Amino acid sequence: MRVELTVNGQRRSDDVEPRLLLVHYLREVCGLRAANVGCDTTSCGACTVLMKGADEGGTGKGVGGGGTSVKSCTVLAVQANGQEVTTAEGLAAGDDLHPVQAAFRQEHGLQCGFCTPGMVMATVGLLSENPHPTEAEVREGLEGNFCRCTGYHNIVRAVLAAAEAGAGTEVDA
């Protein structure tokens, strides 16, 4: 069936099978490979993207109008019909990294990098709901994202640094 949605600011219209998962739509139809399929069971968060639309469940306004974090392995592409989806590819403005991306780089908030796009998107969502989280709130806020390399310390530092830099209060053009 036909879906019409906005992905990283671009309007799209595609014919999809109803059973196509959003993560596969993004990776295979849109060619956007940032969202990874990790566990494929709504646990690991590697497929996290932002969604904004009528069924938005979050409370934040979203940085740059991004929306709220969802696990795209557990959303059908057809459920995103009429909505806006943002992936990690949609965060940077040209060569200028989004403040959350810059903070992950600065604080070395990654090792192998597999979880990183999901971590970054979950962080953008978290900071849009809570621009100045405590360390405990960061750890709870990233409860849905697994990292098997870092032990999380640098990731938490990166999120706190991004908050310090105003990532949660910034409104992109």
Added chain:
Amino acid sequence: MIPAPFEYVAAQSTAHALDLLDSLGDEAKLLAGGHSLLPMMKLRLAAPSALIDIGQLAELRGIRADGDELVIGAATPHAVVASSELVRSDAPLLAHSAAQVGDPQIRHRGTIGGSLAHADPAADLPMAVLALGGSVDLLSRNGTRNVVADDFFTGFFETSLDEGELIVAVRVPRRPGQGWGYEKFVRRANDWAIVGAAAVDGRIALANMGPVPLRARAAEQALAEGASPAEAAELAAQDTEPSEDVHADRDYRRHLARVLTRRALEQRG
């Protein structure tokens, strides 16, 4: 993992959803947030012929006060319930339990009606709504009927929802300042309860102590007759037949029910 093929229709209204339930046959399923149904479909534990998407219906979303009850639209996501000032003040146990479901991404998509319809005995919201003495409004072509939580959960993943019926709202009593306690024993973040206990005033509900969320009636009665929380909690596992699995055998679950009930009772302010 890819679900088996199905037909998808986005309902335009609850009336449309009822028509679709009728016309698409008994292999059709309602889809709201999809955070119980889609994982089951990906694992091929469920293979509905059609999905009727009610997740975007404005009439099924939102929270309002109706006299001495809070009315929560069935398709209201957990994150909205958890952060609602109205729920936090008038039914704080419900806000707290909604905040315990899964993780933030799951709470953005999963819905209260979906969680109750799925009726996992280990889940947070069925136990919470039972402890609160809540109820569900069920809509069919014959109109709306209200079913109290005590009668709604009928078996393992089974409810008293009839064919052609959908949950439109969840009702819980408004009790600002109500004493409550909530305990969930898990081994890892995000897990379902190995055992859970929720206490609201003198009502106690247990998760994962049987095929449905259960009231700890012997403990409730002892409490009503003046027993201390510790004394009452000793009766929490009475008449329960919990399942055994890799996490816990039957005796350990009964032990947990007593300990968690005592803690939940002691938490009530």
